Amino acid sequence: MNTVTARERRLGIMGGTFDPVHFGHLVAAEGARYSFSLEKVIFIPAGNPPHKPDHIITEPSIRYKMTCLAVASNPSFCASDLEVERPGPSFTIDTVRYMMRLHPNERIFFITGADALIEISTWKNFEVLLSICNFVAATRPGYRLLELKEKLDPLPDSLKQNISYMEVPALAISSTDIRQRVREGRPIKYLLPESVEDYIIQNNLYRQ
Ligand code: ATP
Numbered sequence: 226m227n228t229v230t231a232r233e234r235r236l237g238i239m240g241g242t243f244d245p246v247h248f249g250h251l252v253a254a255e256g257a258r259y260s261f262s263l264e265k266v267i268f269i270p271a272g273n274p275p276h277k278p279d280h281i282i283t284e285p286s287i288r289y290k291m292t293c294l295a296v297a298s299n300p301s302f303c304a305s306d307l308e309v310e311r312p313g314p315s316f317t318i319d320t321v322r323y324m325m326r327l328h329p330n331e332r333i334f335f336i337t338g339a340d341a342l343i344e345i346s347t348w349k350n351f352e353v354l355l356s357i358c359n360f361v362a363a364t365r366p367g368y369r370l371l372e373l374k375e376k377l378d379p380l381p382d383s384l385k386q387n388i389s390y391m392e393v394p395a396l397a398i399s400s401t402d403i404r405q406r407v408r409e410g411r412p413i414k415y416l417l418p419e420s421v422e423d424y425i426i427q428n429n430l431y432r433q
């Protein structure tokens with residue numbers, strides 16, 4: 226699966242709420258770009274995440290703006306406002322299908338953290354999703370890959386073969402922690418790109 230044929234082109238998609246985007250996201254995406262020979266990784270902030278109805282999420286255009294700032298320094302990264310502009314809940318299956326139509330000659334690798342993939346059976350049409358694109362699960366502190374593999378074991382081999390596991394440097398960084406730090410006046414420096422930190426401060430985000 227990790228062998229690249231001469232003409233195969235590979236595209237990575239990094240989905241997330243990115244409220245805000247941080248170095249954990251960037252390290253996972255860069256690790257996947259390198260390990261799976263991806264030409265490009267597109268960061269797609271979710272417009273209206275179906276899995277997070279329990280807390281108030283920052284306006285999509287602001288999360289998209291921060292994502293653009295974060296990817297600017299990596300020529301292999303870009304951000305898309307596809308989900309931000311689409312009304313209704315953001316389902317990964319719709320995004321992947323859209324990307325497949327837009328990039329018919331590229332194989333799609335959807336990059337997630339281990340915590341996100343462990344929930345995959347709750348995603349809309351997850352079996353179809355696993356059959357049409359590859360998944361890369363990055364290690365994340367607090368989530369054991371072994372536990373994830375056990376959880377996914379009942380899936381048919383035809384679907385499991387499309388899931389790869391990737392070790393990335395462990396960064397115990399989360400958007401939840403960053404939001405809480407800002408609220409409490411604690412530092413967020415070195416947890417996310419400086420441009421995003423400046424944007425958060427200038428726009429008074431996460432203060433309450
Ligand atoms: P929140 O705390 O609000 O849930 P988060 O830090 O988990 O935010 P998300 O936007 O939910 O960030 O995550 C987007 C994707 O990035 C998910 O697949 C998640 O598993 C992955 N991810 C987030 N942080 C890390 C990290 N530190 N290391 C590896 N993967 C991560």
Ligand code: MG
Nearest residue numbers: 242340399400
């Ligand atoms: Mg999360």
